[in-house]
Amino acid sequence: MVTTVRHKVNFYDTDAMAVVHHSNYIRWFEIGRVEFLREAGITLNQLMDDGYVFPITEVSAKYVNSAKFDDELIIETTPEALTKAKMAFTYRILRASDDTLLVTGRTQNVFTSMETGKITRLPDAYYNKLKAMLD
Amino acid sequence: MVTTVRHKVNFYDTDAMAVVHHSNYIRWFEIGRVEFLREAGITLNQLMDDGYVFPITEVSAKYVNSAKFDDELIIETTPEALTKAKMAFTYRILRASDDTLLVTGRTQNVFTSMETGKITRLPDAYYNKLKAMLD
Amino acid sequence: MVTTVRHKVNFYDTDAMAVVHHSNYIRWFEIGRVEFLREAGITLNQLMDDGYVFPITEVSAKYVNSAKFDDELIIETTPEALTKAKMAFTYRILRASDDTLLVTGRTQNVFTSMETGKITRLPDAYYNKLKAMLD
Amino acid sequence: MVTTVRHKVNFYDTDAMAVVHHSNYIRWFEIGRVEFLREAGITLNQLMDDGYVFPITEVSAKYVNSAKFDDELIIETTPEALTKAKMAFTYRILRASDDTLLVTGRTQNVFTSMETGKITRLPDAYYNKLKAMLD
Numbered sequence: 323m324v325t326t327v328r329h330k331v332n333f334y335d336t337d338a339m340a341v342v343h344h345s346n347y348i349r350w351f352e353i354g355r356v357e358f359l360r361e362a363g364i365t366l367n368q369l370m371d372d373g374y375v376f377p378i379t380e381v382s383a384k385y386v387n388s389a390k391f392d393d394e395l396i397i398e399t400t401p402e403a404l405t406k407a408k409m410a411f412t413y414r415i416l417r418a419s420d421d422t423l424l425v426t427g428r429t430q431n432v433f434t435s436m437e438t439g440k441i442t443r444l445p446d447a448y449y450n451k452l453k454a455m456l457d
Numbered sequence: 458m459v460t461t462v463r464h465k466v467n468f469y470d471t472d473a474m475a476v477v478h479h480s481n482y483i484r485w486f487e488i489g490r491v492e493f494l495r496e497a498g499i500t501l502n503q504l505m506d507d508g509y510v511f512p513i514t515e516v517s518a519k520y521v522n523s524a525k526f527d528d529e530l531i532i533e534t535t536p537e538a539l540t541k542a543k544m545a546f547t548y549r550i551l552r553a554s555d556d557t558l559l560v561t562g563r564t565q566n567v568f569t570s571m572e573t574g575k576i577t578r579l580p581d582a583y584y585n586k587l588k589a590m591l592d
Numbered sequence: 593m594v595t596t597v598r599h600k601v602n603f604y605d606t607d608a609m610a611v612v613h614h615s616n617y618i619r620w621f622e623i624g625r626v627e628f629l630r631e632a633g634i635t636l637n638q639l640m641d642d643g644y645v646f647p648i649t650e651v652s653a654k655y656v657n658s659a660k661f662d663d664e665l666i667i668e669t670t671p672e673a674l675t676k677a678k679m680a681f682t683y684r685i686l687r688a689s690d691d692t693l694l695v696t697g698r699t700q701n702v703f704t705s706m707e708t709g710k711i712t713r714l715p716d717a718y719y720n721k722l723k724a725m726l727d
Numbered sequence: 728m729v730t731t732v733r734h735k736v737n738f739y740d741t742d743a744m745a746v747v748h749h750s751n752y753i754r755w756f757e758i759g760r761v762e763f764l765r766e767a768g769i770t771l772n773q774l775m776d777d778g779y780v781f782p783i784t785e786v787s788a789k790y791v792n793s794a795k796f797d798d799e800l801i802i803e804t805t806p807e808a809l810t811k812a813k814m815a816f817t818y819r820i821l822r823a824s825d826d827t828l829l830v831t832g833r834t835q836n837v838f839t840s841m842e843t844g845k846i847t848r849l850p851d852a853y854y855n856k857l858k859a860m861l862d
Contacts, residue, residue, distance in 0.1 A: 332622065332623055332626070334619045337468060338472070343468075343754075344753070345469060348749070348750040348753050352604055365662065367661065367662055377793075378749045378790055379790050380788070381749065384784065385782070385783055385786075391473055468757055468771065469754045474645055474647065481615075483651075487739055501796065513614045514654065514655050516614065516618075516651075516653050517651065517652035518651050520647070523647075527761070607743070608738065608746075610743040610745075613738075661743055
């Protein structure tokens with residue numbers, strides 16, 4: 323199941339090459355991830371209130387075409403793998419006006435206990451909601 | 458007493474006009490403020506460990522000239538006013554190579570208790586260190 | 593005439609005090625300004641293609657309440673003053689869920705020629721569109 | 728040959744988990760790359776004045792430990808591969824106080840003509856300076 327969210331490129335996202343700075347797409351993967359969780363019935367705020375954080379352990383991206391100021395982007399987020407301890411997503415970011423592929427990427431996250439700071443196993447209540455999204 | 462700290466402009470600080478985005482100078486005032494506190498013998502981490510935060514309530518800036526990628530900047534921070542509940546600073550940011558004035562600014566901060574989230578009075582141990590910097 | 597645009601707070605907009613970093617609101621004023629121009633029938637890209645840029649010369653903000661991750665914000669932009677050489681806006685940023693006022697602000701911009709880098713007078717075609725928004 | 732540059736973590740680099748947001752390390756790889764070029768006798772400004780840009784086509788990072796506000800970081804940049812059309816770097820970011828490894832990464836860049844927007848072959852004057860750094 324693919325989660326889709328739109329994001330407009332702001333002027334402050336551009337750099338002196340007059341295109342979006344490459345680091346911003348890494349931030350926009352996060353927008354996709356948060357939206358994926360919301361569609362799974364989980365808000366990051368809830369997860370944190372329950373003592374879990376969801377830090378990134380790996381990120382990668384390939385830059386195919388550049389986004390420019392005022393472009394409307396489509397961020398597609400797809401769950402790739404899930405265990406009770408970690409989760410991987412893949413991403414595609416496209417320009418909405420012509421469906422040009424701009425960036426592809428992948429992140430690996432782990433579920434961590436805020437109390438111990440260590441990797442932990444996600445309770446079933448959360449795990450099952452995420453699992454349902456991979457089917 | 459003026460606190461001086463240097464900061465190099467990174468490529469990711471620029472925007473599509475090929476100059477530093479104006480919001481970044483607001484961030485760099487923070488670098489100046491943190492350095493001022495350090496010269497007063499206070500680290501922001503210490504302050505937070507003791508339960509105090511130091512949020513901004515007002516900021517203003519005038520943009521005189523533009524910084525560009527790879528410019529070395531001088532951030533000058535001057536304490537303007539201090540009570541046990543709040544503190545104001547003024548700033549000047551200059552290009553180091555030719556002392557061109559780029560930006561002037563001012564911030565108003567309040568001392569806030571992390572526990573209550575409310576404005577609080579700073580203990581003498583901190584207040585006296587800050588006070589000594591204004592003399 | 594007030595221009596209204598919505599913006600969701602992303603996780604990367606927060607800082608270690610678990611609220612939005614104050615510099616981000618300065619960026620969001622820009623979102624409001626760009627949207628105001630669009631409602632006036634002007635895109636910033638058009639303006640730049642015609643050789644005009646619109647740099648900030650002054651900014652100020654008062655921080656009343658803090659936004660948090662996942663808050664939906666309303667950015668209100670109001671034109672305050674206009675000549676052929678410069679324009680001022682005021683802003684209010686509110687939390688959409690309960691209309692709490694978070695930040696107020698003001699910016700002063702100038703119209704600048706990309707060719708000369710100097711302040712210039714805006715042609716009537718643009719000026720009249722902006723003027724119509726103040727009436 | 729490894730290029731080393733230091734960078735202090737600012738408060739605005741942190742997020743609501745009270746650690747550096749993962750996207751910032753991607754920005755800091757850029758600081759390392761720019762410093763590497765400088766040590767090779769090339770400034771990015773020179774390269775751009777000569778009509779070349781150096782966009783990223785791939786980035787990856789592994790996050791091992793978290794940096795916090797006020798940490799001093801060491802950014803190590805190592806050239807991995809070089810042709811006249813592209814260049815790869817690897818990175819290590821460490822906490823200076825105790826040499827803890829925080830992040831490792833890799834970028835792939837291409838040399839692009841600003842005029843055509845296409846990948847181009849770097850002239851010998853630049854290529855030889857870069858080549859000397861890999862030996």
